[in-house]
Amino acid sequence: MSQEWVLVLNCGSSSVKLALVDPDSGERRLTALAERVGTSDAVVRLRRGDAEESSAPDDSSARGVVAHLMAALTHAERDGLVGVGHRVVHGGSQFSAAVVIDDATLVDLHDLVDLAPLHMPANLLGIETARAELPDLAQVAVFDTAFHQTMPPVAYRYAVPTDWFDEHRVRRYGFHGTSHRYVSVRAAEMLERPVEDLRLVTLHLGNGCSAAAVRGGESVDTTMGLTPLEGLVMGTRSGDVDPGLLGYIAERLDLDVAGVIEALNTRSGLLGLSGVSNDMRTVCEAADNGSESARLAVDVFCYRAAKSVGALAVALGGLDAVVFTGGIGEHSPAVRRQVLSHLSVLGLAEDPEANADHGRHTGGRVSAPGDVTAIVVPTDEELLIARDTARLAR
Incomplete structure (x- = not known):
């Protein structure tokens, strides 16, 4: 098999995504999604070209599902692999770029579990299973x-006691970095300007949302912080709230801190405001049909996104372009229209025909x-993971 492929693996708490990606062309030979992992209802959907098949793994645990997906690879596909790329949620302060995983790296990654306890165990399980299944391949x-x-x-420090930072690593880290990196480079290509000359605000709007200030191809600020809960309004996450809210609502609802954080993560955002859904398509439809709570949810979402653009333009010292990406950013002209309507102060206005x-x-x-442009750039985190992996593996 002359064509080379990278196996891209994204292990979450209840799902596993896999793709076989050509790092040069971006072609997908195979994609797979396992859902309801860890339950008796676990199902794996695998697609090659136009053919799709579903199966139930014999072992529905996360480790069993990853092994099941690995076993689905043909001999030819395995022979063409140059490496395995893993999406890892948290790299702490020590990882500023993709790395080849060795035993020492694994020790460092286990040390970061406390910073992302919902995601890192699943990420690590995927790495360890892939190393066992494909021991001769570079894992990245x-x-x-x-x-x-x-x-x-000035952007990543919180105004909290210094020992919180020194001893407990309390600082702003930011997330969605692979998406922000990919679309900033792609935006420069589409604008036909060197990325080194551009000041961009990239808006990754999906079920999770974040914005980043990208100057000269580097992130200088972003909206997510110690956790993905900070920043913009999201599907089920609140985004920014007064920290005093935790004590206030905990006392009145007889909750502990974990209970309040759970509500801010899973019952807030578009879902909490609208009372309808965490899916922007459903919320917009309800708003168009007269739901005042759904209309408020859309309005707050767009206002907060636009406000973040203004704040990040300050971090950049000016603004050349706003980049919309993610499921909502790429596919909702109505959201883009409303965000842009708030940004006339920065010289932006919608082109209705182009936006549609x-x-x-x-x-x-x-x-x-x-002078300032707004563009849509479809993100492709899998392709960037594949390219990072191929570069390091080769």
């Missing part, structure tokens, strides 16, 4: 946080001509 960790390690202290057309496939400009 690509971190959600790495791109933001270029932030200066772009974002479905290749993306493109959605703003009227001016």
